[in-house]
């Protein structure tokens with residue numbers, strides 16, 4: 639629950655003002671925005687998956703190449719949950735804010751595709767997405783369901799129907815280089831007046847550097863981040879509550 643309602647209301651008013659008085663506003667989202675869509679935040683304290691599992695052993699290029707069976711056993715069931723998840727109020731309000739001209743670009747660390755499902759148009763998925771996969775040999779692209787479908791019918795690792803090579807998802811694994819969306823995100827940060835960080839603890843580089851390219855900074859995250867002390871506004875509350883209230887005072891109907 640919200641600890642201090644008056645203070646909370648003032649912060650949401652301040653957020654509205656920042657969004658309306660600045661012209662080039664971007665949003666940067668991380669795992670925290672999707673927890674209310676049923677997707678766990680792997681880095682959150684106490685419940686984070688990465689406190690129990692070493693990501694290098696499960697979600698890295700080395701893991702894929704040395705023990706693909708274990709790689710797919712670990713990842714495909716999780717990713718399938720992401721693919722079936724639905725956007726929540728925060729994704730929906732952000733999409734409306736873009737439509738209304740208050741947000742120019744959504745940069746996301748998430749691979750769940752929920753910004754696009756919510757209707758956001760200009761989205762940079764800097765860690766990739768789960769709409770497609772590709773063959774590591776001939777590079778042919780397939781829908782994600784080609785890979786997950788084979789897996790669930792007992793074919794592990796999933797194979798390319800063109801050349802028999804192994805399929806892999808179009809997500810940025812540990813040890814992968816950043817994709818082209820990251821370069822686009824850097825361009826989008828040029829001249830950025832306001833960056834609103836939503837649900838990212840700003841610990842994963844190079845994305846954690848993006849706030850340094852913005853004149854003003856807002857952080858909406860349940861936990862503290864290393865950027866809090868440089869921010870113009872910090873809101874440590876439920877992301878759903880923040881966007882529900884923002885929608886109310888900006889007359890945004892997301893039904």
Ligand SMILES: [Zn+2]
Nearest residue numbers: 773776798801
């Ligand atoms: Zn192939």
